Amino acid sequence: MLPEEFVPLSRFFRGTVPEVGSITALFEGVCPSTGQTLTLPRTELAELAARRLIQLLPESEPKMFGVLLVRTERGEEGVLRAFSGKLNGSFHHPGWVPPMLELSPSILEISTKQRLEEMKRQLQELAKSPLYRDRHMVRSRWEEQSKALEKRLKGRKKGRDLHRAAGFSEEELAAQSKHDSREKREFKKNMQAALEPIRQVEEKIGTLKAERKSLSRALQAELHERFEVELWREAPWSLASLFPAGPPTGTGECCAPKLLHFARLHHLKPLALAEFWWGESSLERQRGEFYPPCEERCQPLLGPLLTEAALRIPVVYHDAHLLVVDKPSGLLTVPGRQNWNQDSIINRLEHEWGELLPVHRLDLETSGLVILARDPHTHGRLQSQFAERSVKKVYQAVLERLPTSTSGEIKAAVQGKSSTSLFRLLDEHERRVELEPLTGRTHQLRVHCARDLQCPIQGDTIYGSGGGARLKLHARLLEFEHPISGAPLRLETEVPF
Template sequence: MFNPIHSSCHSLDIEGYDLPQQFTFPFYYEPHPLCIKAAQEVQNYLKTQNDFQHNFGLIQGKKGLVIGKMFGVMLIEAPDGSIGYLAGFSGKLGEKNYIKGFVPPIFDTLNTSGFYKKGEEQLNIMNADIEALETSKALIKAKANLEEEKLKSVSELKALKAYLKTQKQERDKKRKEARLNLSPEVLKAYESQLDEESIAFHFKLKHLKADWKERIAFAELNLRLLEEDINALKSKRRTLSAQLQRQLHQSYAFLNAKGEHKDLLDIFETQPPAAAGECAAPKLFQFAYENKLKPLAMAEFWWGSSPKSEVRQHGQFYPSCRGKCEPILGHMLEGLKVEPNPIAHTEPLKGDLDIIYEDDYLLLVNKPSEFLSVPGKTINDSVLTRMQNYLPDAKGPLLVHRLDMSTSGLLLVAKNKKTHKNLQKQFLNRTVKKKYIAILDGIINANSGVIDLPLRVDLNNRPTQLVCYDYGKKAVTKYEVIKTENGKTLVHFYPITGRTHQLRVHAAHHKGLRTPILGDDLYGRRHKRLHLHAESLSFEHPVSKKHVLFTSECPF
């Protein structure tokens, strides 16, 4: 069990540990040893607790919806100088906002006497009323009556028009016969009689059209009157929902170390994302500031089964999400001394790029790990900028494809537009053969196989990718195990498609190999480097038309 200093604050034995000098940069970090120790205490509690019921998906056959959770710990200094930690969880736990030992929510959406639950109840009543009206016998009958009237009008008008057509043909026949057999005086009177008959039929069609127009208009009016009640109620619901949403966003007011408040509407320029402010990190900061506790460091870990789309390893540390938390924490971190973003500025690459082949039309670069293919937001040095300097007279986009910053290996560069177009077409037609070598952080059961998991970007946590069968792009990877050693697996990957982070997600996802690549700081655990290398590339030379194969020795 936790050892509380007070309410949600817990003591921590820090003997033998150095305290952090700067607060954790929450979007890319190595957990401080004291945060790891605090997290282990929370994890031990989660393994044995009886304070709440929640199905994390760790016990086979346990009842209830499986929902893994992100937990957070924050190392804090109390006003008296004592050191402890706070614990928090994202969203709700066991359908509760308040759990003993964890920091409370910033705003309690489950408070039955609060405006949100009361407003939600009103909306639920409106929803029930709308559903009752939309499924009422009167509305169903009105819709059916309108459709029936429309069908009858079409049928009757069609029948009358067909009859009028035959009558016209009959009159035309009579006119021809009369002109042959009747005297002019009698013919004139007879044709006048036929003309009157034609006019009478014309008015009959006109009156029938008018009659049906009136009957349909009456049916439409009857339906419209019923729908107006529904639309009025829907309009009232929209207004109430918007008011409730705005009040809710204003109720999520976040403090920072300077004592300044900002709500969700102040922080987000557009509509705040759903559940913004419900993650563990904002809760931890809020409780610390409200109770005059100084944040020293933070770490977040995943507990439970991985979600269907994301890659989450049980018990593993992860950075805060960017879509929801980055704008909020940007405000909440103000006034704290925070570690610099380690990936905003990397060590510059010394020396020239390793060019393993070059001719008049193309060249191949052996890109080092942690070096960009193209310039980033804060880093300009990249393969592209180096190639622009190396080939000042080259025309066209130069790079035919890209590699992740952390991936090393072969990159193909075209020296002119025609070559680039030819090579790019080969990539699009999937005739270029690519082979990667990787070390997986674990042992897999199969020796070879194919992974087919469609991918799309995680809009709330760029640049990570999600497995998505509804909106994802097709992503297919063949793999082959080379050997297993010391709890690791050496594999060859043969990507059929070329999606962002394809090999990394296909390795780590529970529907893929369930084993992340060693050193994958997005989908696995950090290490000295990402152990993924683009080892070989084969294609048809755009000019010689010969099949060429290039290889790069694996650096790990």
């Protein structure tokens, strides 16, 4: 069934459909998975459709409007219409395509993030307070004094026992015992009074952390609910890969991405696009004139939205307890904390496999094997193996330069924490190496290659010169014990570069 936003050309033009005519402009984009340049024309027919739409438009706030000529799977041609941003205060109007993703934060998201930031500030202040900073030293001193007092009191009691056996006055010995009891009570009272402020700070920190965890979960649930996973499930790209630092404000609200995304979602083939400015003219835009998709927000999306490629995340191993997948480059392992970076292997796979718990993660740009647990018990046992460093992880990478040695061990701190990696040259001509991290720091292999080998990984936009279609780093092998049966598992995947 065709969506209500699809208007057949014959109905749109009220009878005879004009000829397609010539191409008046050509828009280009690059497919993120194949690197192929894809094109979409503006044709005379698309411009006529735009002129027809202008006749139907009331005078309103100045903005871009657009039409996309499309063809259904049965060969019927029609028109889709869109406006940029909001029209009369709303993103949604009958007959017009909706935004590809509503990136504007909800009231709940705004208030929750504000509260989380305030809690973060409070936790930082509490952690820096002298009471919390010196808590271990203060407790240690009181414990030492407590042990010393216990020792003195035991010595006195032993002396009283000897005196009692020797016939000393019971009244005098009883008075000494009462004195020791008072001294012990007074010491405990003083110690509790000294440690109570520390306990209160720790309790406040614990309460804040528990509230933060609860709020974070609620926020994640809100973001997940707003994220329409059906729109992205087989797309060979993600917003996080196209805009690593986050999409500019208004991304997905312009005409071209709205139209192309809607067409893709409903299996409509784009034929031609025409975008025009309607309303009062400005310095950059003239009323009724045609314009190409904007460079900042729309151009990066053209290729991804025009591609017909689909993406299925390969499942390398699965059973009742766990799943091991071959994560593609450009897709997050888990959802992020913004509404634009919810797309992840977790969200894409949960519709088929149910709830999945990530045991470890790979960077957005890194591809390769990722273990996902299917229940909390399995998750805990697998995480223990990673914590004990009993999981073997082997990567392949292509470097920008040839390392000076063919193999070796890198022992150098990453983010202030001790880190160790092994490397071995596989192909001198390709500058291909095998990497094995013995610790698991963030960006460990990328830092060790760039900083310690002086050979950044190809495509590394953070530690190298960037360039190329992707970061050439792939997790190709995992060896670990099955968390339930204890059987050894060795899983491998092909290197895609």
